[in-house]
Amino acid sequence: MANAQSTGLEDMVGARAGQAEGELQRRGYVNTGGQQGDDRSYTNWWNASRRQCVTIATMDGRYSSIQPTLPPDCRQSANQRPNPTYQGQPASRPRPGYQPDPGFGRPPYPPGGQPGYPGGGPVVAGQSVDLGLVCFGDGSKTGLASGTTWTWNRDRDRYEYGTYNTTRTEVFDASLMVQTWGGGGRIRLPRSLIPPINSRGNNGWWDLYDVSIGPDVIRGTYRLNGLNKPRVMIDRRSGRITVQGTADYGFRGTCDMIGHEPRRF
Template sequence: MTIATMNGRYDSITPTSPPDCRKPANARPVTDYSDRPAYRPDRPSAARDDDQPVVDGQPVSLGLVCFGDGSRDGIASGTSWTWNSRRDRYEYGRYNETRKEQFDASLTVQTWDGGGRIRLPKSLVPPLNSRGSDGWWDLSDVVVEPDTIRATYRLNGLNKPKVVIDRRTGRITVKGFSDYGFRGTCDTIGHEPRRF
């Protein structure tokens, strides 16, 4: 019998099995789990091999989404009053000028063994461009090192921006001709505990 007391009074009396006899009152029963199957946690769905993106037969080894600010040359036009010294009067007319445009943007980078690609926001695509494939531009000269990733892409005949990603901080810089560029911070796509 097992007798439980509370505040000096009997609280409950329950019959016990023979193996529990002659054991200290605070002893806990030992449960045998040997007949249970071993626990194997499921892998996160994003880490499954069948969910990994494949580009031209190459599995993507690193996917990044980068948020930041970009800049590029833009053409501004408008109307204004200007002084005409020959006619000795103000004249109303149109003007066009080149100026630097700044904006918030996000881009996506994917790399694989020996290559990669970058998806540019529309704000980083000038009117004259090499027409990437559905918004993606192929990365060339891709160098993946422990601390940095370097590459270039051909935006148009005059502009071949350089991409540098710091793998320790997650910072990305894109620098092209004139005022074309992007600076931001990247996050990995998936559930990796480290930055990338």
């Protein structure tokens, strides 16, 4: 998967929300709205000079994460592309080594238009996308932790101080994208939900299989690797999404539809 687009706001993670809003405005960002989650709130901010939309998660009064997202989340045209920056300042050309994510914020839009997709709807593998979602929430997976401690050496009949490795569940803020069409779909995973051994996908997108699109629930699965085939369920009434794989692999969050419809989707 390609490197994610930098927001230039990484230094503000952990800042107090009330105090940080002034700094965001000083850097050219405008609050375009948001929503309240179960244990945190999500606010969208738009920077016109950078043509960049970011979603800021606030938990316990502090910014817990700042992630780039699609322009429609900030009520902007979907075909706007981020303006590369260096050290937080707009650049006339990309800095050396700059590699934008080829799938970020610019699906292939054809001429014309499609409901829910300002400026034209994306076409994927010859299929016209019926529904496009951006989902924010909490991801989890099994991680490896190490440390040092005293352990009993039976062969030497004594305690010895050394290192140890153990597995633990990692929980983190994440966002993903979902597109569906008649009988099919695909899901775009954040890097944090892609294990070292994976089926590689296509520019971060994984095909959805066994897709069932009902009036209230959307279901499907994707093949992450030979052992892990997570199940996806989206409640169309509440906008909640659940991804459940093997062990501690999963994601829970809330989805927004691309566009400006008054209902969820």
